[in-house]
Amino acid sequence: MDLAEPVATYYRALDEGAYESLRTALSPAFVQHRPDRTFEGRESFVRFMREERPRTDTTHTVEAVYRNGTETAVRGQVVTDAGDVLVRFVDVFEIAEGEITALSTYTR
Incomplete structure (x- = not known):
């Protein structure tokens, strides 16, 4: 699947544990909403991924990408x-301006 930057950087950084690259892909005011919690601020999210993430032996497999203006939706699996x-x-x-400002994650 063809992922535009910075979305490609986001998944690559998570899969490789490249947390400085992850930081550069996110806006300082980044917010993630997911079923189990909300992260407010880039540093909070990066710290969790670096220090508290329950599993790091994973890869994000992208199955489909949908784009609409400033939004990109990705369907996949871990x-x-x-x-x-x-x-x-x-x-x-x-x-916005080449950075991820917000991410809403839906899981099943």
């Missing part, structure tokens, strides 16, 4: 290194 599907997701990114 897969362990052993090949097990942990979760299926839809991420809706809001992007």
Whole structure:
């Protein structure tokens, strides 16, 4: 799937543990809403991913990408290194001036 930057950077950084790259993809005022919590601020999100994320042996597999103006929706799944599907997701990114400003994550 062809992902535009900074969305491609977001997934690559998570999968590779490249937290400085993740930081550069996000706006300082970044907000993520997901079923289990909300992160307000880039530093809060990056800190969680670096220090508290329950699993790091995962890869995001992208199945479809939809674009509409400043929004990009990605449908995919999180897969362990052993090949097990942990979760299926839809991420809706809001992007402004080359940075991710907001992310709404839906899972099943």
